Amino acid sequence: MKMTDPVKSFVKNNSACASVFQELNIDFCCGGDVSLQNACEEKGLKTDVVYQRIMALKSSPSDEKDISGLTPGELTVHIQSTHHVYLKEALPRLTALMEKVCQAHSPRHPELKPLQTVFENLRADLEPHLLKEERVLFPLIVKLERDFSGLQMQAVAGPIRVMRHEHDEAGLLLKQMRTLANDYVAPEDGCQSFQLLYEELRKLEEDTHLHIHKENNLLFPAMERNEEVPVGF
Ligand SMILES: [Fe+2]
Ligand SMILES: [Fe+2]
Structure with missing residues (x-):
């Protein structure tokens, strides 16, 4: 490298x-x-x-499964069972925590209300995004792995384009959240819930970056490479 x-x-x-x-x-x-x-x-x-x-880093940390040898279909299962499961649990929990912190601290911390709005926009984008992947794109990828056809491969191009665009949108919202939340450094007068909220939002960002990386840089290119195979191959 x-x-x-x-x-x-x-x-x-x-x-x-x-x-x-x-x-x-x-x-x-x-x-x-x-x-x-x-x-x-x-x-x-x-x-x-x-x-x-x-x-100098050793390869994959022990808590991160080695995904280098997975086929695209297996990768969709991995992504769904780790990152999608995490988001479905974390997003509602963070909505409640955000509301609690806003109620207690927004008079002294005016940045919290816009942060809550951006977070809710992110949630409103991500939840249907996960469903589109789980109901449309991922089953198509699994199906194509079993039943290879150059013609059908082209069917994934449209959904992948849409998913990439939605990832960019989510990436922008995460950036806005980080700016509003002062790089997730909680203020000195912030209570434990405030600190927990920033810790959890940082984790949300980290997990989502890794999640999007696996889709944009590993899963989608694997399908796009296949897509170039001529019909009838
Ligand atoms: Fe995903
Ligand atoms: Fe995605």
């Missing part, structure tokens, strides 16, 4: 890089086509220091 390689390829090569990029606020999912060098320069980070740090 070279410093001029795109950020997403480092995570593709070793998913342990995701947590370092997350910590440094380097986008590796929707904006992952930027080279490591350019991403570091943009954030005012020393490229060689970041490069050495990520190259």
Whole structure:
């Protein structure tokens, strides 16, 4: 790997890089086509220091399943059983926690109301997005894996385009949330619930970045490569 390689390829090569990029606020999912060098320069980070740090990482952390050998169909099962399950549990729980913190703190912290609005917009985008993947795109990918046909492969191109667009939208909302929430550093007068909310929102961002990375940079390219196979192959 070279410093001029795109950020997403480092995570593709070793998913342990995701947590370092997350910590440094380097986008590796929707904006992952930027080279490591350019991403570091943009954030005012020393490229060689970041490069050495990520190259020293051991491969996948133990709690992150090794997904490198999975077929596209198996990858959809992995994504659904980890990231989709997480979001379905976390989003309603965070709505309640956000409401509680807003009620207690919004008079002194005017940033909370806009944060709540952006979070609710994100939830309103993500929930139907998960269903579209689970009901339309993922079953199609599993079906195509069993019954390969160049013609049918083209059927995934439209849904993938829509999903990529929705990922970009979610990525923008996550960025807005991070800005409104002061990089998820809770204020000194914030109670435990306030701190928990910011911790949980940070986790939501981290999980969603990894989730989108797996779809945008692993799953979809695997299908798009197949799509190029001529009809009748
Ligand atoms: Fe997904
Ligand atoms: Fe998605």
